[in-house]
Amino acid sequence: MAFEDDLAQCLQGAGIDVEAGTIPSQDAVAAALDRLQGFLNSLDDTTRKTLDQVTADFPVKQGLADPSVGVAPELADFLQACDEIQASLSISAIVDQLNTCMKNVS
Secondary structure (H helix, E strand, O other): OOHHHHHHHHHHHOOOOOOHHHOOOHHHHHHHHHHHHHHHHHOOHHHHHHHHHHHHHOOOHHHHHOOOOOOOHHHHHHHHHHHHOOOOOOHHHHHHHHHHHHHHHO
């Protein structure tokens, strides 16, 4: 199985139901994940909690992939797919699960 298929399967097992076609290469995911984690870690607790609440309640996660924001442009299709999931899913939960799945499929 290709990396994208393995990662999609791992994420689907955790309730993040995305198609493998929304996932870029392993190197692109790793780079974007590092930037996302760095971005989240740079926020104070209140801001991070607010961002998590907003990203869980509204379909705005793809905004982090906007080239003008520059946090995770490689994940545009993936974050769009996450925005379309009919479940409360914060950006921190996505990052945590991506980290876990990257360790399991690498």
